[in-house]
Amino acid sequence: MTTASFGQPIRRNEDxxxxxxxxxxxxxxxPDAWALVIVRSPYANAxxxxxxxxxxxxxxxxxxxxxxxxxPGRLSEPLPLLIPHPSLVAARTQDVxxxxxxxxxxxxxxxVLAKDRYIGEDAAE
Amino acid sequence: MTDQIPxxxxxxxxxxxxxxxxxxxxxxxxNGRTSTVQVPARRxxxxxxxxxxxxxxxxxxxxxxVCGCCTVMIDGLAMRSCLTxxxxxxxxxxxxIEGLADDDGTLxxxxxxxxxxxxxxxxxxxxxxLMTSVALLEHNPDPDDEQITEAIAGNLCRCTGYQNIxxxxxRAAELTGEGNQ
Numbered sequence: 001m002t003t004a005s006f007g008q009p010i011r012r013n014e015d016x017x018x019x020x021x022x023x024x025x026x027x028x029x030x031p032d033a034w035a036l037v038i039v040r041s042p043y044a045n046a047x048x049x050x051x052x053x054x055x056x057x058x059x060x061x062x063x064x065x066x067x068x069x070x071x072p073g074r075l076s077e078p079l080p081l082l083i084p085h086p087s088l089v090a091a092r093t094q095d096v097x098x099x100x101x102x103x104x105x106x107x108x109x110x111x112v113l114a115k116d117r118y119i120g121e122d123a124a125e
Numbered sequence: 126m127t128d129q130i131p132x133x134x135x136x137x138x139x140x141x142x143x144x145x146x147x148x149x150x151x152x153x154x155x156n157g158r159t160s161t162v163q164v165p166a167r168r169x170x171x172x173x174x175x176x177x178x179x180x181x182x183x184x185x186x187x188x189x190x191v192c193g194c195c196t197v198m199i200d201g202l203a204m205r206s207c208l209t210x211x212x213x214x215x216x217x218x219x220x221x222i223e224g225l226a227d228d229d230g231t232l233x234x235x236x237x238x239x240x241x242x243x244x245x246x247x248x249x250x251x252x253x254x255l256m257t258s259v260a261l262l263e264h265n266p267d268p269d270d271e272q273i274t275e276a277i278a279g280n281l282c283r284c285t286g287y288q289n290i291x292x293x294x295x296r297a298a299e300l301t302g303e304g305n306q
Contacts, residue, residue, distance in 0.1 A: 009243065
């Protein structure tokens with residue numbers, strides 16, 4: 001960009017591919033990519049008494065079903081606070097998957113990995 | 126266009142196996158090219174385009190008809206491909222963003238206008254906006270501001286704030302008008 005461009009609209013180099021459908025987004029990486037489907041809380045505030053994943057795991061094409069109890073090591077700890085601010089005296093971050101209770105509608109509770117989205121959603125249901 | 130149900134193939138459904146669900150033969154005419162695909166009845170048109178035909182220009186945002194990213198043209202009308210089953214698109218004329226530019230790469234006036242007017246940033250919603258705009262201008266070559274707002278009301282963009290998109294649609298109408306003179 002030179003001073004000759006000051007005050008001028010500048011065309012973006014990436015627009016050519018974006019307006020022709022040639023962009024490449026995460027969902028475009030490949031038709032064989034596995035799909036992760038998250039089961040989310042329908043409740044604003046509730047205790048998780050039990051989760052039965054056996055039926056979901058038994059479905060053909062389901063690769064894995066995870067709940068909080070399946071998370072190993074540091075994944076079972078609340079997510080790290082990357083830039084801790086000194087004024088936060090009791091900082092809290094979320095768990096990857098809900099532990100014992102949910103605190104908002106839409107909180108992730110179970111993660112299902114499947115060969116495709118359709119199977120993943122079958123298992124999530 | 127008839128609404129007849131496509132003939133199921135002879136593939137026997139195997140119980141409990143979703144990959145073995147009964148498949149239907151569907152003829153999809155996309156951007157003038159006809160392909161035959163075998164899909165389960167529940168396959169969405171958006172997935173058939175993206176997965177079966179590899180046309181990933183059509184984007185899937187919300188998957189329930191709110192965001193408009195997946196908009197394609199079916200028999201000349203802008204429609205949500207995520208709310209359309211692939212089997213119901215059998216034999217219909219489908220146009221997607223990949224079919225807008227000429228074969229030599231010359232952009233469609235709507236594509237040119239979005240580029241000129243900065244009607245996009247990340248570009249995710251853009252295929253939907255473009256197809257909606259093309260459908261609008263084909264039915265109404267000279268829309269006023271209110272008609273443009275109304276036409277794009279079914280598409281969500283989280284980057285641009287819509288003003289540049291509306292300017293782009295106006296510009297596209299101008300470019301189309303010039304091209305026709």
